[in-house]
Every structure is written in structure tokens, then in C-alpha cells.
Amino acid sequence: xxxxxxxxxxxxxxxxxxxxxxxxxxxxxxxxxxxxxxxxxxxxxxxxxxxxxxxxxxxxxxxxxxxxxxxxxxxxxxxxxxxxxxxxxxxxxxxxxxxxxxxxxxxxxxxxxxxxxxxxxxxxxxxxxxxxxxxxxxxxxxxxxxxxxxxxxxxxxxxxxxxxxxxxxxxxxxxxxxxxxxxxxxxxxxxxxxxxxxxxxxxxxxxxxxxxxxxxxxxxxxxxxxxxxxxxxxxxxxxxxxxxxxxxxxxxxxxxxxxxxxxxxxxxxxxxxxxx
Numbered sequence: 001x002x003x004x005x006x007x008x009x010x011x012x013x014x015x016x017x018x019x020x021x022x023x024x025x026x027x028x029x030x031x032x033x034x035x036x037x038x039x040x041x042x043x044x045x046x047x048x049x050x051x052x053x054x055x056x057x058x059x060x061x062x063x064x065x066x067x068x069x070x071x072x073x074x075x076x077x078x079x080x081x082x083x084x085x086x087x088x089x090x091x092x093x094x095x096x097x098x099x100x101x102x103x104x105x106x107x108x109x110x111x112x113x114x115x116x117x118x119x120x121x122x123x124x125x126x127x128x129x130x131x132x133x134x135x136x137x138x139x140x141x142x143x144x145x146x147x148x149x150x151x152x153x154x155x156x157x158x159x160x161x162x163x164x165x166x167x168x169x170x171x172x173x174x175x176x177x178x179x180x181x182x183x184x185x186x187x188x189x190x191x192x193x194x195x196x197x198x199x200x201x202x203x204x205x206x207x208x209x210x211x212x213x214x215x216x217x218x219x220x221x222x223x224x225x226x227x228x229x230x231x232x233x234x235x236x237x238x239x240x241x242x243x244x245x246x247x248x249x250x251x252x253x254x255x256x257x258x259x260x261x262x263x264x265x266x267x268x269x270x271x272x273x274x275x276x
Contacts, residue, residue: 001013001020001023004229004232004236005232005235005236005239007239008216009216009220009221009222010212010215010216010221010222010224010239011222011223011224012206012209012212012223012224012225012226012232012235012236012239013223013224013225013226014226014227014229014232015225015227016227017087017204017205017225017227018086018087018090020204020225021087021090021091021094021204021225022090024094024202024223025094026093026094027093027094027095027096027097028094028096028200029094029095029096029099029198029200029201029202029223030095030096030099030100030196030197030198030199030200030201031095031099031100031101031102031193031196031198031200031201031202032091032095032099032100032101032102032103032201032202032203032204033100033102033189033192033193033201033202033203033211034102034103034104034202034203034204034205034206034211035103035104035182035184035203035205035207035210035211036084036087036103036104036204036205037205038104038105038106038108038109038182039074039075039076039077039080039109040106040108040109077109077112080109080112080116081112081115081116081119082116083116084103084112084113084116084117084119084120085116085117085119085120086120087120087204088101088116088117088119088120088121088122089119089120089121091120091202091204092120092121092122092154094202095154095202096154096198097154097155097156098153098154098155098156098157098158099153099154099157099198100151100152100153100157100196100198101117101122101151101152101153101154102128102149102150102151102192103117103149103150103151104130104147104148104149104150104184105147105148105149105150106144106147106148107144107146107147107148110127110148110150113150114127114150117150117152118152121154122152122153122154123152123153123154123155123156123157124150124151124152125151125152125153126151126152126166127148127149127150127151128148128149128151128165128166128167128168128192129146129147129148129149129167129168130146130147130148130149130168130169130170130188131145131146131167131168131169132145132146132147132169132170132171132172133145133169133171134171134172135172149192160197161196161197162195162197164192164194164195164196165191165195168188168191168192170185170187170188170191171185172184172185173185179208179231179234179238182207183207183208183210184210185210186210186213186214186217189210189211189213189214190214190217190218193211193214193215193218193220194218199220199221200220200221200222200223201215201220201221201222201223202222202223203222203223203224203225204224204225205225205226206224206225206226206231206235207226207231207235208231208234208235208238209224209226209231209234209235209236209238209239211224212224212235212238212239213235213238213239213241216239216243217243
């Protein structure tokens with residue numbers, strides 16, 4: 001199995017996650033952090049099979065509609081659950097005992113995601129909300145301003161390491177600042193990874209490589225898998241960019257990493273707020 005990209009502890013594979021996971025070594029990673037296709041975006045089956053641009057891009061966003069599409073987002077709720085349980089179960093073999101498993105989802109798929117991870121053998125531990133101050137508003141309804149990180153462990157896990165925050169608030173990237181329609185903020189991913197022990201991160205649905213970029217900025221090793229070659233290319237290009245934390249900030253970042261978690265300030269990035 002030849003990597004699409006490999007340099008300085010970062011490895012990218014192009015292909016189907018279930019197939020590539022089969023070839024990864026046993027107990028080779030400490031953490032799984034991923035943002036799989038939600039197969040959401042509507043109340044009914046007809047809504048969910050629409051294009052990802054129709055579901056996830058605001059109609060007036062020219063930059064959003066200019067982004068490429070992605071596959072695997074048209075499953076109904078039952079097949080979505082079966083699919084998650086399949087790759088979750090195979091990921092357990094690749095992860096070390098006690099490893100953290102963390103998956104993004106939205107409110108529609110939240111119940112299915114919590115069930116599916118458990119069906120895949122993951123011990124469900126909780127939900128971490130991500131609040132987006134710039135999220136969509138709908139007249140006459142409470143705003144769906146949050147997405148969620150469903151997390152658990154690969155079997156039992158000792159109480160050790162830091163005590164990370166259980167809630168994060170950061171704006172979603174603007175269309176012109178992203179390479180992928182559903183791209184997560186780099187500073188959000190970095191904050192999540194900073195709260196976890198271990199040195200090797202696995203992202204089976206890496207998209208444009210935000211998890212890998214955050215891991216590289218934090219001095220971690222990471223493996224990403226992506227079925228769309230255009231995003232493998234985007235991710236490889238992002239790996240060559242300069243770190244978010246360079247120069248004097250690099251020293252400050254290291255000092256932050258040495259503080260107790262409850263005292264850790266946020267990266268010096270506009271729009272980011274650390275909440276406990």
C-alpha cells in the first residue's frame with residue numbers, strides 16, 4: 001500500500017477508508033479524530049440525497065459553491081449507522097487499548113452516531129459541543145448553532161493526563177478560507193488534539209487535511225485517509241505551508257502546552273474563545 005504523501009511523520013492514503021484501514025498495523029495509533037460525511041442536511045430521505053452544495057452551502061455563497069463536491073454523504077439513517085459501526089470496529093484494531101475515539105456529527109445524526117460507535121465496540125464516554133457564533137439562523141426556530149464531537153475509548157482507559165474543556169466556541173471558516181465544504185476550523189482541531197495524550201493521530205475521513213495540519217503544528221504524527229483525490233492533493237499542499245505557530249509564538253505555544261489544562265489560554269487567533 002503506497003502512500004499518496006509521506007513526510008515528517010504525516011502520511012496520506014488515497015482510497016476507501018474501510019479498505020485502507022485493513023492494511024494499517026495493529027495498535028499503531030493513539031487517537032482517532034475524524035469528521036466523516038454526516039449523510040444529513042434534511043429531515044427526509046429525499047432531502048439527504050441532494051447534492052452537498054444544496055445541503056451545506058448557503059445559496060448566496062459564491063465561494064462555497066465554487067468548492068469541490070465530495071462523496072459518501074447520501075446514506076439513509078439506518079445504512080449510515082451500519083457504515084459507522086463497520087469502520088469504527090476496524091479502527092479499534094489499529095488503535096492502542098484505551099485510545100480516544102472522537103467523531104464529529106450534527107444534531108440529526110447524533111443519536112445514530114452514539115449508537116453506531118457502540119455497535120462498533122467503542123465505549124461511549126460523552127459529547128463535546130462545538131458552538132459556531134456565525135452559524136445559520138432560521139426565523140421562528142432556535143438556531144442549530146452547534147455540531148458535536150461524540151467521543152469514547154477503545155476499551156477501558158485509566159484516568160490520566162489533562163482534563164480538557166467540554167465545550168468549544170469558534171467560528172466556522174468562511175467560504176473563501178476553506179478548501180472543503182464542511183471544513184472544520186484549524187484552531188478548533190488543534191485545541192481538541194492538545195487536550196489528548198499520545199503521539200499518533202488517525203483520521204480515516206481527512207477531507208482537506210485539517211486534522212493532519214493541526215497534528216503537524218503540534219509536533220504529532222498523523223495518518224489520513226481520503227477517497228477523493230482532489231482533497232488528497234489539497235491536504236498535501238497544506239502540509240507544506242508554514243505552521244500557524246512560528247517564531248516567538250512557537251515558544252509561547254510550548255509554554256501553553258506545559259500548563260495545567262484549566263489554565264491553558266487559547267491560540268492567538270481571532271474569533272476563538274476557550275470555554276470551561
